[in-house]
Amino acid sequence: MTLLDQVFCMLATSLCNHCLGRQFALLGYGLKNDARGEILRSLLALEAYDLLFSDPEKALSLLNRVVAEAHSCESLNDTSVDTQKVVELELTCYLCNGRFKAIPVLSSRVMEALKDYEFSTFLVGIELPFVVIEREDEFKGRCQVSHSESMKSHFSRVIGKQVAFATEKLVDHHTPDIVALVNPFVNSITLQVNSLYVAGRYRKLVRGIPQSRWLCSECHGAGCVKCDWVGKKYPESIEELIGIPVYRHANGREIAFHGAGREDIDTLMLGSGRPFVVEIKEPKKRFINLATIRNEINAFAEGKIEVGVLVFADKDVVRRIKKAEASKKIYNAIVEFARDVTAEELRRIEDVLCGSVIHQQTPLRVLQRRADLIREKHIYAAKLRRLSKRRAELKLHCQGGLYVKELISGDEGRTKPSLASIIDTEAKSIQLDVLGVID
Ligand SMILES: [Zn+2]
Ligand SMILES: [Zn+2]
Structure with missing residues (x-):
């Protein structure tokens, strides 16, 4: 088929110039x-x-196609499209029903929808009715089309350009702040507002605060007698202490808190702190002042927790932070033994632990939340300092994800070796602090 044969084939149905050129x-x-x-x-x-003159019959059939379309195109060339016009035009183009003419209207509707949100980048996504896609596929096959731009791409590109021009924002195909989903055939615009991510490190300076919001086991958040109608087992959490000030500024719908691992409720998080990312879903504001928010968090937490410098982050940082659970950790624990222990026994524990690999089966206390399997965790260094006949301070440098309380107690033989098993007595942690999380 020559190019003109293709055009002739295409014009067997009525087409607008956008669809023909496309x-x-x-x-x-x-x-x-x-x-x-x-x-x-x-x-x-x-x-x-x-x-x-050579083939009047063919000439006439060609002209018929051109003229018929030229005529319908005339009416299409009016750029001041109003809804009434759009309805009339729906009879005109076999492929797009004249919807390309509605692009200025669709663009201004996208801008209208976006005007309540702060954003730097966006993308226009296009949804098409199945029948429209099928019709164009059949058409392309019939006329052997091989150099076309898809209808989706045309709508997305042109609306995107108009919105970018008017709003002075950038089109981003990979990680846009907002995706405007447009269905040109039913005139619908839906916004998909991507999350805002803020990263930092927190220190936890008092015991008794869980990392995430802990709902009441009785009412699951609804409020009941057991929880004094607050719906929560603990009145506050790190997630709330950090998340709420960010959430207020960003004016979002929901908070998600991602920590690089977590410490127990009764464990302090000291040193330079634990990395985290606060995710605010569907934020209205993105251009927020993180220095102000940091001050607010620290004031709001009244010395219970403390955050360092905050920075904007993205989904990748969340992924990295989840992996950072496997990074190195430094712990300080106070260990209590069931009997008097000698300095020689403490040295023996150090010798066994330093450079060893611990086989740790999921602790009994977290079995409900985590799969029951055996994890191998490295211990890089262990130092014990005698505090009294039955007490010692343990400084531990180990791989993230190791359960330290169980390393001390042995967890009924599920953690091997353990402080308890090495000197064959019972042992427990009576205080545990994280001194450092090393990326
Ligand atoms: Zn068309
Ligand atoms: Zn309750």
């Missing part, structure tokens, strides 16, 4: 699809005139 969009640059369509139509007309 079928050849990959041939050369610098032309808009509708201009391309107009040229192709004129070419077909020239061909018809060329054949007027």
Whole structure:
């Protein structure tokens, strides 16, 4: 098929210039699809005139196609599209039902929807009715189309350009702040507002605060007698202490808190703190002042926790932080033994633990939340300092994810070796602090 044969084939159905030109969009640059369509139509007309004497019948059939369309195109060329017009035009183009003419209307509706949100980047996504996609596929097959731009791409590109121009924001195909989903055929616009991520490190300076919001086991958050109608087992959490000030500034819908691992409720988090990311879902504001928020968090937490410098982050940082659970940790624990222990026994524990690999089966106390399996965790260094006959301070440098309380007690033989098993007595942690999380 020559190019003109293709055009002739295509014009067997009525097409707008946008859709005609779009079928050849990959041939050369610098032309808009509708201009391309107009040229192709004129070419077909020239061909018809060329054949007027040698093959009048063919010439007439060519002209019929061109003229019929040219006529319908005339009415399409009005750019001041109002809804009434759009309805009329729906009869005109076999492929798009005249919807390309509604692009200015769709663009301004997208801008209207976006105006309540702060954003730097966006993307226009297009949803098409199945029947429209099928119709175009069948059409492409019939006319052997191989250089076309898809209808989705055309709508997305042109609306995106208009919105970018008017709002002075950037189109981003990978991680846009907001995706505007447009269905040009039913005139619907849906916004998908991507999360705002703020990263930092927290120190926990008092015991008794869980990392995440801990709902009441009785009412699961609804409020009942057992929880004094607050719905929670603990009145506050690190998630809330850090998340709420961020959430207020960003004016979002929901908070998600991602920590690089977690310490127990009764464990302090000291040193330079534990990395975290606060995710605010569907934020209205993104241009928030993190220095102000940091001060607010620290004031709001009244010395219970403390956050360092806050920075904007993204989904990748959350992924990295989840993996950081496997990073190195430094712990300080106070160990109590069931009997008097000698300095020699403490040295023996150090010798066994230093550079060893611990086989740790999921602790009984977390069995409900985590799969029951055996994890191997490295201990890089262990130092014991005798405090009294039965007490010692343990300084531990180990791989993240090791359960230290169980390393001390042995957890009924589920953690091997353990302080208890090495000197064959019972042992327990009576105070545990995280001194450092090393990336
Ligand atoms: Zn069309
Ligand atoms: Zn309750």
